[in-house]
Amino acid sequence: MTGLIKASVVLLPLAYLLVAIDYGALFFGGRSLRPGSASLGLRLALALHVAYLIALTLQSRQLPAATMSQALSFVAFSIVTVYAFVEWHSKESSTGFWMVSLGFVFSLLSSLMFGPEPTERVLFANPIFAIHVSLALMGYAAFAVAASYGFLFLRLYRELKAGRFSLFFGKLPPLEVLEKMMSGALLFGFVALTGAVVIGLGWAQDVDPNARITDPKIITTLATWLLYAAALLLRRLRRWQGREMAIASLAGLATILFSFFAVNLWFSDFHTFL
Amino acid sequence: MPADLQRDLPILLVGVDHRCAELELRERVSYDQAASEELLVRLIAKSEIKEALLLSTCNRTEIYLRPENEDTAFQLALDLVFLAKAPEISEEGRFYVKRGEEAARHLLSVAAGLESMVLGEPEILGQVKQAANMADALSSTGAVLRRLVRSAIAAGGRARRETAIAEGPVSFGYSAVELANNIFVELAGRSILMLGAGETATAVSRSLLERGATEIRVANRSAERARRFCEEFPEATSLPFEDRMDALIDADLVVAATSAPEAILTRDDLARAMHKRRNRPLLIVDLGVPRDVDPRAGELPNLFLHNVDSLNELIQHTLRKRKAAIPAVSRILDEEIERFGIWFGSLAAAPVVALLHRRAEQIRRQELASLRHRFPESLHEDLETLTKSIVRKVLHHPSSRLRETVDAENLEQLAAVRDLFQLDDEA
Numbered sequence: 001m002t003g004l005i006k007a008s009v010v011l012l013p014l015a016y017l018l019v020a021i022d023y024g025a026l027f028f029g030g031r032s033l034r035p036g037s038a039s040l041g042l043r044l045a046l047a048l049h050v051a052y053l054i055a056l057t058l059q060s061r062q063l064p065a066a067t068m069s070q071a072l073s074f075v076a077f078s079i080v081t082v083y084a085f086v087e088w089h090s091k092e093s094s095t096g097f098w099m100v101s102l103g104f105v106f107s108l109l110s111s112l113m114f115g116p117e118p119t120e121r122v123l124f125a126n127p128i129f130a131i132h133v134s135l136a137l138m139g140y141a142a143f144a145v146a147a148s149y150g151f152l153f154l155r156l157y158r159e160l161k162a163g164r165f166s167l168f169f170g171k172l173p174p175l176e177v178l179e180k181m182m183s184g185a186l187l188f189g190f191v192a193l194t195g196a197v198v199i200g201l202g203w204a205q206d207v208d209p210n211a212r213i214t215d216p217k218i219i220t221t222l223a224t225w226l227l228y229a230a231a232l233l234l235r236r237l238r239r240w241q242g243r244e245m246a247i248a249s250l251a252g253l254a255t256i257l258f259s260f261f262a263v264n265l266w267f268s269d270f271h272t273f274l
Numbered sequence: 275m276p277a278d279l280q281r282d283l284p285i286l287l288v289g290v291d292h293r294c295a296e297l298e299l300r301e302r303v304s305y306d307q308a309a310s311e312e313l314l315v316r317l318i319a320k321s322e323i324k325e326a327l328l329l330s331t332c333n334r335t336e337i338y339l340r341p342e343n344e345d346t347a348f349q350l351a352l353d354l355v356f357l358a359k360a361p362e363i364s365e366e367g368r369f370y371v372k373r374g375e376e377a378a379r380h381l382l383s384v385a386a387g388l389e390s391m392v393l394g395e396p397e398i399l400g401q402v403k404q405a406a407n408m409a410d411a412l413s414s415t416g417a418v419l420r421r422l423v424r425s426a427i428a429a430g431g432r433a434r435r436e437t438a439i440a441e442g443p444v445s446f447g448y449s450a451v452e453l454a455n456n457i458f459v460e461l462a463g464r465s466i467l468m469l470g471a472g473e474t475a476t477a478v479s480r481s482l483l484e485r486g487a488t489e490i491r492v493a494n495r496s497a498e499r500a501r502r503f504c505e506e507f508p509e510a511t512s513l514p515f516e517d518r519m520d521a522l523i524d525a526d527l528v529v530a531a532t533s534a535p536e537a538i539l540t541r542d543d544l545a546r547a548m549h550k551r552r553n554r555p556l557l558i559v560d561l562g563v564p565r566d567v568d569p570r571a572g573e574l575p576n577l578f579l580h581n582v583d584s585l586n587e588l589i590q591h592t593l594r595k596r597k598a599a600i601p602a603v604s605r606i607l608d609e610e611i612e613r614f615g616i617w618f619g620s621l622a623a624a625p626v627v628a629l630l631h632r633r634a635e636q637i638r639r640q641e642l643a644s645l646r647h648r649f650p651e652s653l654h655e656d657l658e659t660l661t662k663s664i665v666r667k668v669l670h671h672p673s674s675r676l677r678e679t680v681d682a683e684n685l686e687q688l689a690a691v692r693d694l695f696q697l698d699d700e701a
Contacts, residue, residue, distance in 0.1 A: 175457045176459045242576075
């Protein structure tokens, strides 16, 4: 078990890097290193990641999100899983390079922060808490995917507006498809985050007597939730198109990263588990 | 068995293309189908020529020959194909001659689009196929040229599939399609508004319809011209020019190609339309000179305004990408030429005889293996000897004849043997 975990800490970022390079060859060069190798590599990397998360769970007998390293790994896994689903569903692999690269970054950060086995915490063994954290991490991952699609959307949008055509032109899906992928990821992330917020607000006191709604982490999370809610509402009312949604998704990701890192490190009160 | 193609390959090419002859001259030496057929029949009737293939397009006329006698075949080709129609072709630099591997590689390069006026243009591969079909129908090609054309078509197909040599648009019409494809999922079902019904609008409409557009509305100052436009394109409907503002509200793509002296769509017009559209994306391709659309409209969010300059930029971007693909295409040509060389090298009697014996031995063993159990073990050795003897005797005469009669000048027999006994699968 320990051997698998230690090996995965090195192998996972490496696997994602190799898969990202393969998708990069597909994106920039028009073909992957071998036909179908990128998708196959993605599945193998995901299988290794599943094994890693199961090993962590069995070893510490708690949700594998008890440390920053584990949480980042969970986010990386969720990002790549969401992308694998999108690729399978849309048969569209031209964004694989960007999504797997994002997964690689999170996986690398996770490995760099990997530390000794966390002490067993009662909180992390609580099923309600596990659902709360899992939903929050899945939501963050979906928002990261949405922001990536938002970035690609804005990039293509600007080229089309300016009439200056770079290496990207003609390689990405059309704006309509990018917008659809971005909106889908945003909606998924919003539903997951809503679930996490509802569970958190409803059961926080039961699970942790120190819980307070004035905690900076909760305030920034609620601000993030409001931002996404407003964006989705404006889209529903047909006032916002892809460009505005792309900007909102990038702003939302910035808020999440602030909440994830800055608030955790410097401001958080009771909410320090993530 | 690899051969020294430059030395051994009996192929001669005489040609004229856009690099060495201006359009007027190329027109005079071009051949339509009937004239091509007549010319091939005349050429192949000459004893100096064993095989002939004619490729005649708007940018080139090339005759590929497998000569019996190279010097006389060259003079015949020059006289019959070119000088009879345009004597000034004989001037220095007006035509080119290539031989052996150089000639073979040239045909592959033509099929891949490397020799075209517009790098990587797609029509040439179809034209090479048509030339091959015509030559086949007239039996003017034999083993060597037929195989060479197959290699050229394979190289052309691979170049287009495996590299960016044919990617992207190189005309205004396809540039509009390319821009639309980067915004919308597909052109089918999109509302296209054509402002103007002249030559440019017609050419762009053709490109759009070829790439899946299903609905075009045309608004033109002259109702008569709009009517003629609709006659040419059954998918098109016309509307009064004054109604163009209303049509903007549900249009996805607007192509403006009028000769109006000033803008027919102002920034304010388009701002109002975008508001009514709730900012839904709108692509406007302005092909008018002077421009039909106020350039300041390009500042409006979700409105993508392109004019002839930005379309030219897209075409240049495409050509840069295509040029970057040349080394990859050259590698494909190398591979296909190498394969062709291996095939050509195997057209010597010894390797074909060896393959023939190997094929017969393979069949003998298969049959023996399936029937051996029906005979007592004591007879197995006799069976082995008997079947070997039969195979040896059956093949003795054809093998001897092949060795005696076949040389580089008489390759059809070997090609026929390879084909009859499916020896290419063995090679």
